[in-house]
Amino acid sequence: MTTTLTTRDESLPAPYSEALDALSVGPLWTALHQLLPNERVTAARPHRWRWREVRPQLLEAARLVPIEQAERRVLVLRNPGLGGAYAVTATLFAGLQIILPGEAAPSHHHTPAALRLVVEGRGAYTTVDGVKCVMEPGDLIITPPMRWHDHGHEGREPVVWLDGLDIPLVRSFDASWASRMRAARPPGTGTDSSQDEFTAAGLVPRRSRYEDTGYPQVRWPWSTVRRALASMAAAAPADQPVGLCYVNPKTGAPPLATMGCECQWLRPGETARIPRRTSSAVYQVIEGRGESRVGDATFAWEPGDTLVAPPWHAVEHVNLAPAAPACLFQFNDEPAVRALGLWREEPPA
Ligand code: 1HN
Numbered sequence: 001m002t003t004t005l006t007t008r009d010e011s012l013p014a015p016y017s018e019a020l021d022a023l024s025v026g027p028l029w030t031a032l033h034q035l036l037p038n039e040r041v042t043a044a045r046p047h048r049w050r051w052r053e054v055r056p057q058l059l060e061a062a063r064l065v066p067i068e069q070a071e072r073r074v075l076v077l078r079n080p081g082l083g084g085a086y087a088v089t090a091t092l093f094a095g096l097q098i099i100l101p102g103e104a105a106p107s108h109h110h111t112p113a114a115l116r117l118v119v120e121g122r123g124a125y126t127t128v129d130g131v132k133c134v135m136e137p138g139d140l141i142i143t144p145p146m147r148w149h150d151h152g153h154e155g156r157e158p159v160v161w162l163d164g165l166d167i168p169l170v171r172s173f174d175a176s177w178a179s180r181m182r183a184a185r186p187p188g189t190g191t192d193s194s195q196d197e198f199t200a201a202g203l204v205p206r207r208s209r210y211e212d213t214g215y216p217q218v219r220w221p222w223s224t225v226r227r228a229l230a231s232m233a234a235a236a237p238a239d240q241p242v243g244l245c246y247v248n249p250k251t252g253a254p255p256l257a258t259m260g261c262e263c264q265w266l267r268p269g270e271t272a273r274i275p276r277r278t279s280s281a282v283y284q285v286i287e288g289r290g291e292s293r294v295g296d297a298t299f300a301w302e303p304g305d306t307l308v309a310p311p312w313h314a315v316e317h318v319n320l321a322p323a324a325p326a327c328l329f330q331f332n333d334e335p336a337v338r339a340l341g342l343w344r345e346e347p348p349a
Pocket of ligand 1: 072074093095097114149163165167
């Protein structure tokens, strides 16, 4: 929250307040109910960024700003309620990154955790600790804290992805740090473990060929996720929602300690109701057309659009297409909220 606290009690003699200020001491009683409001409050607002409006500005950034200068060519999704902060919610960062054929974004590592969800284009890749992760539309790639990563592009069209990071949360601990950039080295592998060691649910390799970093899987191809969702949708009764959580396949834990990822499949005409939660979430439309209610706001959406649900806002997604499914990816701060003992969910109505 960006609001300034009331730290002076105007009913007290001025010299007393001045004496407190001089001692770096302040009264709690003027600020108590701002520190601990009786209602759950957030300055973050529900919002939608339209792909068809932001996409031209990304292409313009690619024209105006050389990758050598930008290092990461990202347009940041700034929550209109957060006073211009580079934050989509109090804890999460979201941005759209564009890379052109032949470009290379240099290697670095940092304390915040990051994830990418590919929005458009083929031929780019991210290298995570030497592991080459091909980026195709809908793919999820994580770069856990302190893992070296860079981006390259061997294709023929611009590639755009959504970056999700826990930077605002990490900054609240004064723990944000990054290495200096260095030129990317060629990837040490031709592929990532989702292509050979983790190709089927419920099976893990006895012995991995990949370096043991604690993150056995760093890429979740959309082709795999979509097939799993479609199978589930074909079998599930109409009144049961179809969603999958991305997990570390060796532990079942969320892919990152602070951020969770899920994908929801909405059958034609289907509505998914998500109760109020103390976590916040960013939704990315992978396919389909529909409408979402976030608190009191309603947003129509189509592929490429991004929506944000601040904490304690009920969410309702509707697939408005008569025949086609819709797929919504989300990343959220649920693992961080749970780890701090702050997780609450209102029972569904
Ligand atoms: C970062 O390192 C990347 O590596 C993307 O692609 C977005 C946003 C804020 C801080 C670091 C990347 C970022 C970022």
